[in-house]
Amino acid sequence: MTEDLATIVARHRHDPRRLVEILHDVTEAYGFVPKDIITELASMLAVPRGHVEGVVGFYAFFSDEPRGAYRVLFSDGTTDRMGGSIALLERMRASFGLQGEETSRDGRLSVGTTSCTGLCDQGPALLVNGHAIGGLDSARLGDVMALIRAEAPLAAWPRELFAVRSNIRRRDLLLATAITPGDAVSAAARRGRDDTLAEVARSGLRGRGGAGFSTGAKWGACAEAPHEPRYVVCNADEGEPGTFKDRDLLADHLDLVLEGMTVAAFAVAARHGFLYVRAEYRFLFAHIANALAARRAAGLLGPNACGIRGFSFDIELRRGAGAYVCGEESALLESLEGRRGIPRNRPPFPVTHGYDQRPTVVNNVETFMAAALVARDGASVLRDLGTRTSSGTKILSVAGDVERPGVYELPFGVTVQRVLDEAGASRVQAVQVSGPAGTLLSARELDRTIAFDDVPSAGAFTVFDDRRDLLAIIEHHSRFFAHESCGFCTPCRVGTTLVARTMGRIASGHAARRDLVDVARVARVMAKTSHCGLGLMAGNPVLQGIEKFRPVFDARLRPDDALPTFDLDASLDKSRDVTGRDDSEAHFTEEVRP
Amino acid sequence: MTTDRRTFTLDGHDIPFDEGQSVLDAALAAGLFIPFLCHKPGYEAHGSCRVCMVRVGGRWQASCTTPAAAGLEVESTVEDLVAMRREIVQFLFTEGNHFCPSCEASGNCTLQAVGYELGVTTPHYPPFSPTRPLDASHPEMLLDLNRCILCELCVRASANVDKKSVFALSGRGPTKHLVVSAESGRLADTSFSADDAAAHVCPVGVFLPRGQGFRTPLGARKFDVEPLRVAALRRAGGT
Numbered sequence: 001m002t003e004d005l006a007t008i009v010a011r012h013r014h015d016p017r018r019l020v021e022i023l024h025d026v027t028e029a030y031g032f033v034p035k036d037i038i039t040e041l042a043s044m045l046a047v048p049r050g051h052v053e054g055v056v057g058f059y060a061f062f063s064d065e066p067r068g069a070y071r072v073l074f075s076d077g078t079t080d081r082m083g084g085s086i087a088l089l090e091r092m093r094a095s096f097g098l099q100g101e102e103t104s105r106d107g108r109l110s111v112g113t114t115s116c117t118g119l120c121d122q123g124p125a126l127l128v129n130g131h132a133i134g135g136l137d138s139a140r141l142g143d144v145m146a147l148i149r150a151e152a153p154l155a156a157w158p159r160e161l162f163a164v165r166s167n168i169r170r171r172d173l174l175l176a177t178a179i180t181p182g183d184a185v186s187a188a189a190r191r192g193r194d195d196t197l198a199e200v201a202r203s204g205l206r207g208r209g210g211a212g213f214s215t216g217a218k219w220g221a222c223a224e225a226p227h228e229p230r231y232v233v234c235n236a237d238e239g240e241p242g243t244f245k246d247r248d249l250l251a252d253h254l255d256l257v258l259e260g261m262t263v264a265a266f267a268v269a270a271r272h273g274f275l276y277v278r279a280e281y282r283f284l285f286a287h288i289a290n291a292l293a294a295r296r297a298a299g300l301l302g303p304n305a306c307g308i309r310g311f312s313f314d315i316e317l318r319r320g321a322g323a324y325v326c327g328e329e330s331a332l333l334e335s336l337e338g339r340r341g342i343p344r345n346r347p348p349f350p351v352t353h354g355y356d357q358r359p360t361v362v363n364n365v366e367t368f369m370a371a372a373l374v375a376r377d378g379a380s381v382l383r384d385l386g387t388r389t390s391s392g393t394k395i396l397s398v399a400g401d402v403e404r405p406g407v408y409e410l411p412f413g414v415t416v417q418r419v420l421d422e423a424g425a426s427r428v429q430a431v432q433v434s435g436p437a438g439t440l441l442s443a444r445e446l447d448r449t450i451a452f453d454d455v456p457s458a459g460a461f462t463v464f465d466d467r468r469d470l471l472a473i474i475e476h477h478s479r480f481f482a483h484e485s486c487g488f489c490t491p492c493r494v495g496t497t498l499v500a501r502t503m504g505r506i507a508s509g510h511a512a513r514r515d516l517v518d519v520a521r522v523a524r525v526m527a528k529t530s531h532c533g534l535g536l537m538a539g540n541p542v543l544q545g546i547e548k549f550r551p552v553f554d555a556r557l558r559p560d561d562a563l564p565t566f567d568l569d570a571s572l573d574k575s576r577d578v579t580g581r582d583d584s585e586a587h588f589t590e591e592v593r594p
Numbered sequence: 595m596t597t598d599r600r601t602f603t604l605d606g607h608d609i610p611f612d613e614g615q616s617v618l619d620a621a622l623a624a625g626l627f628i629p630f631l632c633h634k635p636g637y638e639a640h641g642s643c644r645v646c647m648v649r650v651g652g653r654w655q656a657s658c659t660t661p662a663a664a665g666l667e668v669e670s671t672v673e674d675l676v677a678m679r680r681e682i683v684q685f686l687f688t689e690g691n692h693f694c695p696s697c698e699a700s701g702n703c704t705l706q707a708v709g710y711e712l713g714v715t716t717p718h719y720p721p722f723s724p725t726r727p728l729d730a731s732h733p734e735m736l737l738d739l740n741r742c743i744l745c746e747l748c749v750r751a752s753a754n755v756d757k758k759s760v761f762a763l764s765g766r767g768p769t770k771h772l773v774v775s776a777e778s779g780r781l782a783d784t785s786f787s788a789d790d791a792a793a794h795v796c797p798v799g800v801f802l803p804r805g806q807g808f809r810t811p812l813g814a815r816k817f818d819v820e821p822l823r824v825a826a827l828r829r830a831g832g833t
């Protein structure tokens with residue numbers, strides 16, 4: 001049954017800030033966002049039509065073109081590929097006679113790819129109409145294809161196919177400590193606002209989402225900002241390829257996360273919270289909604305939350321829609337306000353001008369968990385673990401060429417080798433810590449430590465053994481950034497594509513020395529001049545690759561100084577297509593190439 | 595204006611500024627040129643083209659979005675900075691379809707003028723050669739998106755000055771593109787008029803008034819008569 005647009009919009013109170021939510025519901029009802037619906041929606045929300053069209057066009061999960069009744073998107077993460085996702089994708093397309101991104105003629109099926117879906121420890125994975133299916137192998141893909149052939153409605157597919165299991169392999173402070181809901185908030189209330197802020201600052205807690213900013217300083221700045229109301233946002237967009245720890249934290253430790261958000265709200269006097277979760281984690285939404293309802297029923301959320309008179313706080317679940325850049329905190333705020341996820345200019349910063357231009361704390365899932373423990377047990381719970389500059393523990397998503405992929409909590413200061421030993425790795429060629437935007441380590445650097453002042457990590461820890469083609473991996477990471485660039489600023493919008501294309505030529509052995517010089521130069525331009533962290537880091541895979549694995553690059557380069565970048569044969573693709581020819585006469589062979 | 599204004603330095607020169615002024619605007623007003631594309635004095639700073647990059651106390655920043663503050667030490671005319679700006683302009687030429695010799699905007703085009711200013715002679719990188727539409731639906735104006743550099747000036751002018759919101763952006767990353775706010779996607783189906791501010795802010799040659807092609811001969815156009823740097827400083831100086 002197609003839900004009617006007026007009902008959807010009314011449910012969202014005609015609030016244009018809820019546009020991303022509305023578009024999810026429209027997509028659920030219609031399969032896509034038809035052009036006339038965009039027009040109607042714009043007029044119902046009293047916003048320009050171009051605004052709605054622009055938001056639809058920004059997020060990978062929305063489209064104004066009809067798509068298959070079954071929309072299959074293979075997760076195109078690094079480890080999905082290592083597990084053979086491309087062969088599975090090609091098998092499926094061939095089996096249904098599909099070419100590329102097209103929809104089958106009967107409108108039944110479309111098969112495409114999407115950025116890493118966070119099932120790296122249990123991939124390869126795909127999404128069918130937004131529902132994740134992991135652990136793909138030939139047999140499971142066969143089941144999926146049979147169900148699609150039989151036109152079985154998704155609701156009738158075996159539940160087991162959609163099972164995503166938590167995969168926590170090592171517990172330390174955050175994952176081993178039990179907490180009674182409400183205890184940390186009550187402890188904060190007993191201590192009072194100022195002392196809670198001071199305690200968090202004293203704990204040395206630094207953000208676990210990447211930048212490592214002092215949580216105490218962030219909360220303090222927000223608490224001091226004069227405007228009202230204030231907001232607390234939990235960043236669970238987790239889009240960095242190779243990261244999946246927030247997935248398991250939300251699945252198994254949600255109460256501690258919500259507790260931490262409530263502590264933050266108490267400390268900065270916020271009334272409203274958002275939990276922004278990537279749409280790829282659809283399997284978590286019902287669980288999160290239930291947990292929020294349970295906390296409301298228990299008086300932990302809502303008016304006089306946790307029994308604290310005058311403290312009113314509630315949390316709203318919001319979905320992302322397939323945009324890695326929305327993990328950047330100001331882009332996330334734009335998304336929460338129903339706009340394209342373009343990072344804002346700074347200053348001003350979110351702590352003073354965040355959601356709705358009001359003071360806002362944005363923290364990672366894991367940061368809130370640690371903050372809750374500090375509120376309950378004091379600064380020393382973190383101080384007693386880790387290093388001087390990196391107190392506490394780090395939760396890592398370990399995947400790739402390891403025997404036991406999964407989530408590992410270890411004290412800061414742990415060596416990379418120790419993590420490898422925990423997960424079981426041999427013949428290590430390289431480790432990508434914190435995803436493509438992070439640090440690429442060679443086998444000579446395994447004694448380095450996970451810490452803010454050595455190798456910082458937002459969570460990902462992906463291992464490549466010596467059988468992997470590192471250049472193909474670097475190319476793939478470069479393509480990820482090109483696909484995820486928001487397109488706002490010139491260096492990232494153009495540079496990511498230039499790097500991806502050049503890396504493609506290098507990895508496939510069609511490049512010369514000049515291409516290497518060019519690709520490094522472009523990567524440096526992005527690293528210096530981009531508007532946000534995405535572009536600033538997008539050159540990392542190439543720059544670190546060249547720095548640490550130069551012989552691998554050199555071995556793949558042609559001896560020539562420069563090669564033509566124009567592929568004569570490929571330029572005939574269109575003509576071949578139009579004339580329906582594909583014989584040898586319709587191709588340039590190697591010899592005729594300039 | 596107060597007599598003892600606060601100052602920052604730009605390449606060693608003292609630059610006075612008003613509260614709230616950006617480094618870029620203050621520099622232009624003081625007669626020192628920093629190239630820029632997505633900025634228009636009087637409009638809110640945008641920060642997207644990155645042509646106005648400078649170094650502030652050693653940090654790379656867009657001068658148009660950096661608030662001027664007393665004591666800042668700003669570098670601008672240094673070779674590595676100029677080289678970066680040159681790269682960014684090359685990126686823009688690489689991304690769009692810019693055939694300057696046959697372009698109606700040649701000589702009036704700020705992208706071209708910034709290119710000359712920085713000594714950019716070729717795009718250097720393999721061109722993307724995108725397929726972009728030409729909208730010839732409107733009686734007064736052609737829209738040739740081949741040249742669009744996605745600076746959003748027309749979007750902002752239409753929304754904030756004309757109060758029409760005729761233009762918007764869609765797509766993202768390499769697929770980002772300008773859209774006309776109509777279900778048909780046609781300019782004729784909007785309230786756009788050739789008198790709109792949006793029709794006159796484009797730094798390149800997307801908006802082409804009908805029936806006026808090459809009326810001003812090449813060689814007698816805006817930047818032929820007055821180089822970009824001179825024109826920008828004259829405008830900022832209020833003369």
Ligand SMILES: Cc1cc2nc3c(=O)[nH]c(=O)nc-3n(C[C@H](O)[C@H](O)[C@H](O)COP(=O)(O)O)c2cc1C
Pocket residue numbers: 206207208209210211212213235236237238239240324325326327328329330362363364365367368532533534
């Ligand atoms: C492109 C990009 C993606 C990001 N993705 C995430 C993310 O998925 N989760 C996250 O917590 N932080 C992410 N961040 C960092 C956030 O901007 C922000 O620093 C963080 O949420 C602050 O929380 P913390 O202090 O607790 O780390 C991202 C940053 C960038 C530039």
Ligand code: SF4
Pocket residue numbers: 325343484485486487488489490492493530531532533534535536
């Ligand atoms: S660096 Fe620029 S284009 Fe890239 S994501 Fe950030 S703002 Fe967007």
Ligand code: SF4
Pocket residue numbers: 741742743744745746747748749772795796797798800801
């Ligand atoms: S049409 Fe012109 S003004 Fe509008 S975004 Fe493109 S380049 Fe900028």
Ligand code: FES
Pocket residue numbers: 629630631632633640641642643644645646647656657658659
């Ligand atoms: S003029 Fe400053 S970024 Fe464009």
Ligand code: FES
Pocket residue numbers: 691692693694697698699700701703705706741798799
């Ligand atoms: S001169 Fe550059 S687009 Fe016309």
